[in-house]
Amino acid sequence: MSARTEREARGPVRAVLDAAAAGIPSVQGIVAATGLPRDLVEATVDHLVRAGRLAVPDLPGRCVSAACGSCPLAPDGVPTCGAEASAPR
Amino acid sequence: MSERRITSPLVPSCHAVSVSDGEEGLPVVALAGAPNVGKSTLFNALSGARHVAGNWPGTTVEVVRGLWRTRHDAGPDLALIDLPGTYSLDPDSPDEQLARTLLLEEPEEDRPAVVVVAVDAAHLSRSLYFVAQLREQPYRVVVALTMTDVARRRGVHVDTDALSRALGVPVVEVNPRQRAGTTALAVAVLRVLDGPVQSARPVATTAGDELEAADERFAWVLAAVDRAASHPPEPRRTWSDRVDRWAMSPVTGPVLFLATMFLVFQATTSLVAPLQDALGRLLSGPVADGLTTVLGWVGLEHTWVRGFMVDGLLAGVGMLLTFVPLMAVMFVLLAILEDSGYMARAAVVTSRAMRFIGLPAKAFLPLIVGYGCNVPAIMATRVLPDARQRVLTALLVPFTSCSARLTVYVLIGTTFFPAHAGLVVFAMYVVSIALVVLVGLLLRSTLWQRIGDTPLMLDLPAYQRPALSLLTQSTWVRLKDFLRTAGGIIVATVSVLWLLQAIPVHGDARFGDVPADDSLYAAAAQTAAPVFGPAGFGRWEVSSALVVGFVAKEAVISSWAQTYAATDGVSTPKQLSAELRSDVSHASGGHPSAAAWAFLVFLLAYTPCLATLTTQRREIGLRWTLFGLALQLTVAWSLAVAVFQVGRLLT
Numbered sequence A: 001m002s003a004r005t006e007r008e009a010r011g012p013v014r015a016v017l018d019a020a021a022a023g024i025p026s027v028q029g030i031v032a033a034t035g036l037p038r039d040l041v042e043a044t045v046d047h048l049v050r051a052g053r054l055a056v057p058d059l060p061g062r063c064v065s066a067a068c069g070s071c072p073l074a075p076d077g078v079p080t081c082g083a084e085a086s087a088p089r
Numbered sequence B: 001m002s003e004r005r006i007t008s009p010l011v012p013s014c015h016a017v018s019v020s021d022g023e024e025g026l027p028v029v030a031l032a033g034a035p036n037v038g039k040s041t042l043f044n045a046l047s048g049a050r051h052v053a054g055n056w057p058g059t060t061v062e063v064v065r066g067l068w069r070t071r072h073d074a075g076p077d078l079a080l081i082d083l084p085g086t087y088s089l090d091p092d093s094p095d096e097q098l099a100r101t102l103l104l105e106e107p108e109e110d111r112p113a114v115v116v117v118a119v120d121a122a123h124l125s126r127s128l129y130f131v132a133q134l135r136e137q138p139y140r141v142v143v144a145l146t147m148t149d150v151a152r153r154r155g156v157h158v159d160t161d162a163l164s165r166a167l168g169v170p171v172v173e174v175n176p177r178q179r180a181g182t183t184a185l186a187v188a189v190l191r192v193l194d195g196p197v198q199s200a201r202p203v204a205t206t207a208g209d210e211l212e213a214a215d216e217r218f219a220w221v222l223a224a225v226d227r228a229a230s231h232p233p234e235p236r237r238t239w240s241d242r243v244d245r246w247a248m249s250p251v252t253g254p255v256l257f258l259a260t261m262f263l264v265f266q267a268t269t270s271l272v273a274p275l276q277d278a279l280g281r282l283l284s285g286p287v288a289d290g291l292t293t294v295l296g297w298v299g300l301e302h303t304w305v306r307g308f309m310v311d312g313l314l315a316g317v318g319m320l321l322t323f324v325p326l327m328a329v330m331f332v333l334l335a336i337l338e339d340s341g342y343m344a345r346a347a348v349v350t351s352r353a354m355r356f357i358g359l360p361a362k363a364f365l366p367l368i369v370g371y372g373c374n375v376p377a378i379m380a381t382r383v384l385p386d387a388r389q390r391v392l393t394a395l396l397v398p399f400t401s402c403s404a405r406l407t408v409y410v411l412i413g414t415t416f417f418p419a420h421a422g423l424v425v426f427a428m429y430v431v432s433i434a435l436v437v438l439v440g441l442l443l444r445s446t447l448w449q450r451i452g453d454t455p456l457m458l459d460l461p462a463y464q465r466p467a468l469s470l471l472t473q474s475t476w477v478r479l480k481d482f483l484r485t486a487g488g489i490i491v492a493t494v495s496v497l498w499l500l501q502a503i504p505v506h507g508d509a510r511f512g513d514v515p516a517d518d519s520l521y522a523a524a525a526q527t528a529a530p531v532f533g534p535a536g537f538g539r540w541e542v543s544s545a546l547v548v549g550f551v552a553k554e555a556v557i558s559s560w561a562q563t564y565a566a567t568d569g570v571s572t573p574k575q576l577s578a579e580l581r582s583d584v585s586h587a588s589g590g591h592p593s594a595a596a597w598a599f600l601v602f603l604l605a606y607t608p609c610l611a612t613l614t615t616q617r618r619e620i621g622l623r624w625t626l627f628g629l630a631l632q633l634t635v636a637w638s639l640a641v642a643v644f645q646v647g648r649l650l651t
Helices: A003-010 A012-021 A027-034 A038-050 A083-084 B040-046 B094-105 B120-135 B150-153 B161-166 B184-194 B210-228 B239-247 B251-296 B304-321 B326-337 B342-356 B361-370 B374-383 B389-400 B405-414 B418-446 B468-502 B520-535 B540-548 B553-567 B575-587 B592-605 B612-649
Strands: B029-033 B051-055 B062-068 B080-081 B112-122 B141-146 B171-173
Touching: A003 B304, A012 A027, A012 B210, A027 A038, A038 B120, A083 B040, A083 B418, B029 B040, B029 B120, B040 B062, B040 B080, B040 B112, B040 B141, B040 B184, B094 B239, B112 B184, B120 B141, B120 B150, B120 B210, B141 B161, B141 B184, B150 B251, B161 B210, B161 B468, B171 B184, B239 B251, B239 B342, B251 B304, B251 B326, B251 B342, B251 B418, B251 B575, B304 B468, B304 B553, B326 B342, B326 B405, B326 B468, B342 B361, B342 B405, B361 B389, B374 B389, B374 B612, B389 B418, B389 B468, B389 B592, B389 B612, B405 B418, B405 B553, B405 B575, B405 B592, B418 B612, B468 B520, B468 B553, B520 B540, B520 B592, B520 B612, B540 B553, B540 B575, B553 B575, B575 B592, B592 B612
Parallel strands: B029 B080, B029 B112, B112 B141, B141 B171
Antiparallel strands: B051 B062, B062 B080
16 A cells, blocks of 8 residues: 555544654654655644644753753753752752 | 624723724624734734724633724624634633634624634645634634745745635635735625525544544645645755664664764773873872972971872862863763764664653653763653653663763773773663663563553754864863862762771771771771672772762762772872772682673662752652662662672683
8 A cells, every 4th residue: 555545544643643653753754654745744743742642852952051941951941960950959 | 693792891901002882793703823824913904003902801811802994895894803823723721712712612692703714825734724623613714825925935836716615615815914915805704794604514523532533634634735735846855864764764773873872982981091191190290299398388298188188189089080081072072973963863763762662752851861960861851741751760860871970980991991991881881771771671561561652753953064162162061060070079078088087996096197997987888898799899998989979970989099099009090990900809709800890880770879869859759769779779789799790600
């Protein structure tokens, strides 16, 4: 069965969810795997994230400037790395 | 459906513009749609200055209401409401709930007469989901197609007539910033107002099945977009895509990741070893001599102060500082991998491995952070939505090999396996990954058999050449952290250690002038040493460092430096290595390699540091923290004993 026919049988949301569950990590990869238009894949991903069915976390960046406020892993902008994390608050 | 008359009073804001009372009793047109599609710009274009903002009664949501003078063919004025931006009628916020309430939950006679949905032509599928939902209700709907100029620049062309036929509602192209299309929009709205309410589109889904409903809606959207819009072809595969084919493959991805990390450790240890010893000789030679001379000027050369400053602080902290070049090189190499974009691909490989062994895919984030430092890694478990996932991941984080342990790996590697130090360090990281997997599987199969998971997607950055300025800055920030730790907790630990080594237990020794075996420190260490006998390193001089390491792993090296400075006058890394080799050889009955591996495994698996325990207590509670502590010590001791007992049979 071609990717498009298979996708049509499953529905676009299920196709995207199945592709993500199979480990395809990017929109580009899902477009290639499902044959769905990029615009629809992006919209479906957004919808699944809002529905809590898919997670698109920010990758932790380097603490180049110890700008913990912009770090996705810094709760409430509080420093979390190294000695800062152990410092009394 | 009769026209809606808005009679509910709005609470005007202090910036309200007064609106003619003539708005009462007019047909109500609601302007709806996703955020950032030009809806508010359209509202302003239609209502001009004739609007007022205020909280909708009973809510904290601000709604803007205005007057739309259509001026077409003597048509009526219309009351216009700018609803809060919403992607769908399944609310995710108070704003979206208000939109849903007004459109679906109010009695029919109180709903807007017409809904104008602003649809972004450059992101049709995202905008049309709302239309798909709205069309499941009998409603008068008009689509205002915005951002068509942006769409055209991207190669997207929309046939409004075809889209109108596909959606079953009028579609009008508008450009609110240039006030284009507003007359055509007025014509379309007045025409539908004059006509009957459009019937709902037929939908056949199972009630309550959200996924099926979303599938049906997106399939409907796809059919409409297929008929009415043309998109540019997908870009050709770039060289970045070709690299990713290998970097993120389920087979070659992990191999490439392990090979990369091996090269990092190999390069780090082979480049830095000569520097390290030179630095040690500098500190134990000219610096120690200089400090002694200065103390002599103030008459303290032959006092306990000299012992504290030279044999305590300088020996302990100084030995740790000889690892600064090593840490710097490793940080530079890791920064190169991060800035190039490769580490994001490594994260994909890792997350896939998490799911393969039944752990939540998102758990890879805290675990990756743990290879830097366990403290922020445990705090990072907050990204996991489920409490059980957070506890499970927080219990696994201590088994990730933080950068503080690296200094000890290198010392042990260069001491016992000098030709293969890089391989030893690499092996410890592989063991760490294996421990995370095995302990994770153990906990999953016992405590958390049914733990949910959410598939994961990642925004992968493009591959790029690392920027020198960023590499320098990143390396300096991390080195500064390492030095701050050395200057803070290590100085404190070294001071306490020296004090314990300066207090005599037996005999007539003076304070600060105690034979090493006779000190309070040695007495305490000797009580714990037998525990490590089965693991091959039961001598107090060796095993006591693990107790000190409970405070901070960097202190392990400082502890050895101080202990051997006191016992044997050791002052350089080479001398320290020689003493360690001798003591471990004796303790292990002539099997130093097996004992060294056992020591490394224990160091990896037991409690990282007090800060980690404190953070765990805060994030997962005392009960789970104590469970984790028991788990770490049990795994560490059991594995260390097993490694030594099997290793000595093989050597």
